[in-house]
Amino acid sequence: MPLPATSASPDLVGPIVEGGADPATDPAWAESGASSRAEYARWAGHLCGVTCLRRALGPGAPSLFELRDGAIEYGAYTQDAEGVIRGLIYAPFAQYAREVHGLDATVHRHLSSREILGLLDGGRTVLASVHHGIRRPDLPPPRKGGHLVLLTARTADGTGVHFHSPSGITAGTRAAELPLPGLPCPRPAGRAAPPTGPLPAAPYRPPGQVVGKTPSAGRAGSSHTRRLSRAAV
Template sequence: MPGSLIHPVPYYAQWASPDLVSDIVLGRLPATADPRWGEYGASSPDEYAWWAKRLCGVACLRMCLGHWGFPVPVAMDLARDCIEAGAYVRHAEGLHGLIYAPFADFVNQRWGLRAQSEPDLTPDQVRSSLEQGCLALLSVHPTIRFAGSRPPRQGGHLVLAVGFEGEDLFVHNPSGLFGVSQEFARLTPDDLDASFARRGVLIGGLGDCPS
């Protein structure tokens, strides 16, 4: 499949310090030790650590907002707004979400963007959407941060599709390994097939996709 396109999307990790993400996700450093936790908008290191591992969707949203020139709120402010919008639901065991339909409604109403929940999304549709100027939040398994990963199941984590080259897709991964799989990480068709749950959210600027 010929052709290439990469949107110049800014990168945000779902933790405050992108250079510490590898140590945090690999268990070498507790998130409470992140010296930049206050930049997240949390009231304490413990609150920061609880939320940061759950806010891949918020990190993707921050990237989208930066791409289209909007002010980028701190992560905790967006998390609270998503709770109010019904896109996250707190419960005794943790957090339910990101819930795509209310999230898309929230994005549309708050910023006037064109977001659409996609419960049945193919790689070809992702590529077509990118060609139309859209970005795509994709549900993948978190082990997609490792090259050649073959996870036991699909989904559970959100990355942002920002471009393609031939059949390969480029994504910004909020929990990618620093210097390896965070910004413009290349996914082969085999990588995507193993990890992608075929659902997500398409987000476009005014006049862009989805239709």
């Protein structure tokens, strides 16, 4: 599955987020599921979280704006009287991911580097709040927060993470790796490192079917359960 981006045309992410191009000029806007160019443009800067969710769901996942609609229904996005969009709001978003998409989503107010690696080693993916400057991972971020990325695995040397950034301006910054502060951190004895490639693709289960369970019997299949966490890093 190609890595989802916040723009329907991935090659336009850079011109839009750094060059000031109008998102409404994206010729592929309808592929996002938006009802109009205007709606697509209005929401263009607010969908990094649902883009990460779409990546976590894998092939067959709903469109970007279908996921946005579900997030709105759960209160993960709000709009004030002037139409200003607020969000993503993490607690209702995690509830949406659990109840509609069968992900074992948990909100963490803060996770250390070691805790993040522990979650990744345990088979979880981490939806992390970072600064949008991560689209240039070679430069230090000026501050924290404001953008969401999906951490998928520990790097081969054990001291960093592979991540997917929906607003990466190139293919190499949409899927990249980054060291974590406070490391190196040795892996626990007897535990194998997780794969260091992209997040494994898994078929999307429609709403009402919990991932990792057989719908008819309700028996858990923990080896296939996909889990999503949120960290403030």
